[in-house]
Amino acid sequence: MNVNDSEVMAGLLDKAGYSQADSPENADIILINTCCVRQKAEDKAFGYALGLVAPKMRKPGRIIGIIGCIAEKDKDQIFKKLPFIDLVVGPGQEAHVVQLIEEIRQGGQKVISTGEHCGEYPSVSAKRIPSTQAFVTIMFGCNNFCSYCVVPYVRGKEISRPVKDIIEEIKGLDKKIFKEVVLLGQNVNSYKGSGVRGKGLGGLLKEVHEIDGVERIRFITSHPRDMSDEIIEAVRDLPKVCEYFHIPLQSGDDEILKMMNRGYTADHFRKLVGRIRSKIPEATITSDAIAGFPGETEEQFMNTLKLIEELELDLVNTFSYSPRPGTPAEKMEGQLSEEVRSERLHRMMGVVEASALNRNKALVGKELEVLVCGKGGGRTRGNKVVNFEVTDEQVGKIVKVKIIGASAWGLKASV
Numbered sequence: 001m002n003v004n005d006s007e008v009m010a011g012l013l014d015k016a017g018y019s020q021a022d023s024p025e026n027a028d029i030i031l032i033n034t035c036c037v038r039q040k041a042e043d044k045a046f047g048y049a050l051g052l053v054a055p056k057m058r059k060p061g062r063i064i065g066i067i068g069c070i071a072e073k074d075k076d077q078i079f080k081k082l083p084f085i086d087l088v089v090g091p092g093q094e095a096h097v098v099q100l101i102e103e104i105r106q107g108g109q110k111v112i113s114t115g116e117h118c119g120e121y122p123s124v125s126a127k128r129i130p131s132t133q134a135f136v137t138i139m140f141g142c143n144n145f146c147s148y149c150v151v152p153y154v155r156g157k158e159i160s161r162p163v164k165d166i167i168e169e170i171k172g173l174d175k176k177i178f179k180e181v182v183l184l185g186q187n188v189n190s191y192k193g194s195g196v197r198g199k200g201l202g203g204l205l206k207e208v209h210e211i212d213g214v215e216r217i218r219f220i221t222s223h224p225r226d227m228s229d230e231i232i233e234a235v236r237d238l239p240k241v242c243e244y245f246h247i248p249l250q251s252g253d254d255e256i257l258k259m260m261n262r263g264y265t266a267d268h269f270r271k272l273v274g275r276i277r278s279k280i281p282e283a284t285i286t287s288d289a290i291a292g293f294p295g296e297t298e299e300q301f302m303n304t305l306k307l308i309e310e311l312e313l314d315l316v317n318t319f320s321y322s323p324r325p326g327t328p329a330e331k332m333e334g335q336l337s338e339e340v341r342s343e344r345l346h347r348m349m350g351v352v353e354a355s356a357l358n359r360n361k362a363l364v365g366k367e368l369e370v371l372v373c374g375k376g377g378g379r380t381r382g383n384k385v386v387n388f389e390v391t392d393e394q395v396g397k398i399v400k401v402k403i404i405g406a407s408a409w410g411l412k413a414s415v
Helices: 002-015 039-050 053-058 069-073 094-107 151-155 163-171 200-209 229-237 254-260 266-279 298-311 338-361
Strands: 029-034 063-068 087-089 111-113 133-137 180-184 216-220 244-246 284-291 315-320 367-374 377-380 385-387 398-406 411-414
Touching: 002 029, 002 063, 002 094, 002 133, 029 039, 029 069, 039 063, 039 069, 063 069, 063 094, 069 151, 087 094, 094 111, 133 163, 163 200, 180 200, 200 216, 200 229, 229 266, 254 298, 266 284, 266 298, 284 298, 284 338, 298 338, 315 338, 338 398
Parallel strands: 029 063, 063 087, 087 111, 133 180, 180 216, 244 284, 284 315, 385 411
Antiparallel strands: 367 377, 367 398, 377 385, 398 411
16 A cells, blocks of 8 residues: 555656656655554664655755655654654645645745545556556555554544546556556455445456456455455456455454454354355465464464464464554553564464465466566466566466476466
8 A cells, every 4th residue: 555655646746747766865855655553664664764864964955754654643753753854744645745845845844744534546647666566545544443553543544435536547557567456455345435336345346347458356455354255256256356365364362353353253264264265265365463462372372373274374474463552452461572472473484384385285286377577477366476487578468387386485387
């Protein structure tokens, strides 16, 4: 989503007559688009910003802005922490970036623009990074308020974009370059766009499927509670929609899930995975999981590992719990030490690696369709990385390959 937001702002600046600089040193304007979902992402953003102090001193007229989630979360503190910053723009304010920069250039005053989504998302103007994949945001914000997550506080409540705007954006893509459309949202399953046939995301998938030139369609991220049979059956029945589901688990223990305010049980997740595999046996299912949530016992942690093993998930993004200021989990009793969280994370990674390896080994000998992303290979419909020798003519095309080797993190193939 941050990549897509950056593309939108780059497009607006390009349209206003600005051109992209070849390096930060040569830029008149530097916008740092930030994420604060974990402390590591926040530290990277502030570290990068601090590295711009010297370039700012060498060129005082240079405009430096903090954009995105940190801008909303720390809006009252950024100018104090980083006095050389000129511009603070929160999520949902991308449409105002050019106007705000012009105000600074004319008046020299620091500017802040945060708060609720402005209601505009000029994505048709996006200056997209050359790729076989085009990101298309279909909704903003989140209503779930998981106890560990800062996203609802910084990105606001859920807002679904109108179907006609999404369709217009996708129709405007250069289909010679962008072969795959990825529909984005904090929780795409709860999409409720006006004018869609059928219900929600399932209906939107049908609309996008009919657009000429689109060869593949994906959607991320999903919430287990909102994954309906209509969505699963749309994936099964629509040839352009890839058989790929990313559904965050977060924990395999019911008590921890309750403390996380996830709204489902381990058995609900288990049955959901079973439902998907019964309808789409070849589906790839990936997930997210957190190790070391406050109060998590060794037994509760083991319940998560056992469920990952049992479900044989294709891949799980693993994280140690990261306290986020202002969230309920930050104030919970039983905060675990960094050593315990790290040790559990490494054990979880080992279980995930074994599960991923087993799933990938099962593909050896099979013929699969791969969208060639570059000289090193490409990705299957299940979003698995495949490495093989690629000719210039194959880049950007879908080719059939035979899988000849597997690791936990990818596949080897021959055309």
